[in-house]
Amino acid sequence: MPKRGNQPIQGEMLQGTLDLLILKTLGVGPAHGHTIAYAIERQSEDVLQVEHGSLYPALHRLEDRGWISSFWGTSENNRRARYYRLTPLGRKQLAAQTTRWDEIVRAVNRILRPA
């Protein structure tokens, strides 16, 4: 992967958004850590960065809350990998957080660009 000119963006703004992004990524099917991080970076066109040190705590946090569940498997590269999948509760959470996100964006935009 080429070195990017962009600065990393997580943490600078957007705390808690990582959870939403992970849930959304898992919405299409189970995946393991590396895949999740790569998918987020790729789909955001390399604007968003996912550091290992943020990813795994987030995954464990989401699992603790019952929004995702995990199982050990073998990756596409024949390596031991922990796969995560969205739970029914997680799917509800994904919907709720998406609505929330949209609401926040609208609210901030009302301030940045008053009618």
Next chain:
Amino acid sequence: MPKRGNQPIQGEMLQGTLDLLILKTLGVGPAHGHTIAYAIERQSEDVLQVEHGSLYPALHRLEDRGWISSFWGTSENNRRARYYRLTPLGRKQLAAQTTRWDEIVRAVNRILRPA
């Protein structure tokens, strides 16, 4: 001010966004803490909350960074109030952070709603 049904939103998502909102609010002219908080809440149609415990640290932080400057004055209610105004550096920062915000929103939306 009526009690709102909404849950507070700051901190849940959006860390660091408060700075942007303050800078933007001060973009139209000097204001003191209470006014700033009230303006953000009102313009966001009560979606965004600004707690005292977040506001003042943020104002001091922004002043430390040279993005805003302050002076003591008297409020509309004839009370001692510290007014803040945007510095030229702060105006640049406002522009930069606005661009950044837009970029992040686009990036997150690409993930939430792939083409």
Next chain:
DNA sequence: GATACTCCACTAGATCATCTACCGGAATGG
């Protein structure tokens, strides 16, 4: 078969913005 490299998971420690829950003072209203 030794070595280097990649893939994958994970963690400790620190940083930093935020929230909760306070305090203190000065003006206003009853």
Next chain:
DNA sequence: CCATTCCGGTAGATGATCTAGTGGAGTATC
């Protein structure tokens, strides 16, 4: 006088993130 409102502020805790590592197992190279 007393309660309330307006205004600024802080201490301590919480919690997500980042930095900078560890370790192990498969793969490729020599």
